[in-house]
Amino acid sequence: MSIKIDLKIFLFLFLFLLTSQLEIYLLLMVLAILHELGHLIAGILLKFEPEEIKLTPVGLQISFKVNYQDYSEQAKALTIKKAIIALAGPLTNLGMSTATILFAVIAPGFANTYWFSLLLYSNLLIALFNLLPIYPLDGGRFLKEILKLGIGKKKANKITYLVSKTMLVIITAISSIVILYLQNIAILIIIAYLWYLEILEIRKYNRRKNIEKLIQSVEKKEHSVV
Numbered sequence: 001m002s003i004k005i006d007l008k009i010f011l012f013l014f015l016f017l018l019t020s021q022l023e024i025y026l027l028l029m030v031l032a033i034l035h036e037l038g039h040l041i042a043g044i045l046l047k048f049e050p051e052e053i054k055l056t057p058v059g060l061q062i063s064f065k066v067n068y069q070d071y072s073e074q075a076k077a078l079t080i081k082k083a084i085i086a087l088a089g090p091l092t093n094l095g096m097s098t099a100t101i102l103f104a105v106i107a108p109g110f111a112n113t114y115w116f117s118l119l120l121y122s123n124l125l126i127a128l129f130n131l132l133p134i135y136p137l138d139g140g141r142f143l144k145e146i147l148k149l150g151i152g153k154k155k156a157n158k159i160t161y162l163v164s165k166t167m168l169v170i171i172t173a174i175s176s177i178v179i180l181y182l183q184n185i186a187i188l189i190i191i192a193y194l195w196y197l198e199i200l201e202i203r204k205y206n207r208r209k210n211i212e213k214l215i216q217s218v219e220k221k222e223h224s225v226v
Contacts, residue, residue, distance in 0.1 A: 027118065031093065031126055036062055038092030039085055046081045076149065083145035086138045093127035132171065134194065135164040135201055161205050168198055 048064035100119045104111035131139040147156035
């Protein structure tokens with residue numbers, strides 16, 4: 001298992017330091033790391049072996065090794081497991097939000113503190129944000145795996161790509177209005193990073209399409225020769 005650090009994290013630290021939001025960013029990073037540990041624990045419980053852990057500007061990014069032996073026979077079970085792993089992160093944050101509320105019930109004074117509101121709403125924000133059907137967020141990954149069960153991998157990839165791109169445009173439009181009113185550069189940075197991830201996924205998607213077209217072209221030529 002390899003461990004990597006995305007150097008863009010230092011750019012994010014600098015930008016949030018300039019805007020006096022470093023404390024909030026560091027808290028969100030901690031909660032995002034706990035979020036990813038939820039994915040990690042779910043993956044290990046489902047017998048996946050961690051392949052790479054990468055520290056990115058929005059937390060940890062964990063990838064698992066997949067054993068493709070007898071893949072055709074295990075495809076459905078594998079898809080369900082990957083969908084469960086995708087949901088594990090947001091469920092971790094929702095669990096921490098619930099724990100925050102329960103602690104406030106036990107210690108009523110805590111409910112009136114700054115940390116109660118910060119922990120509660122930060123975890124809810126991370127959970128809801130990651131559930132957006134934008135690939136490679138957890139919501140996008142979950143959508144793709146569920147679609148694969150019903151319509152197959154090729155169509156699932158295409159629909160996930162279209163939904164992801166459409167949702168990101170909508171979120172960008174809404175965020176632009178919010179930024180004008182709140183003047184919060186943090187939202188702008190997060191949206192810009194989402195577009196960066198989306199562009200990477202678009203390139204991967206286009207490469208897959210080109211490879212599929214090439215394979216189909218070769219198969220047609222071989223069929224015509226026969």
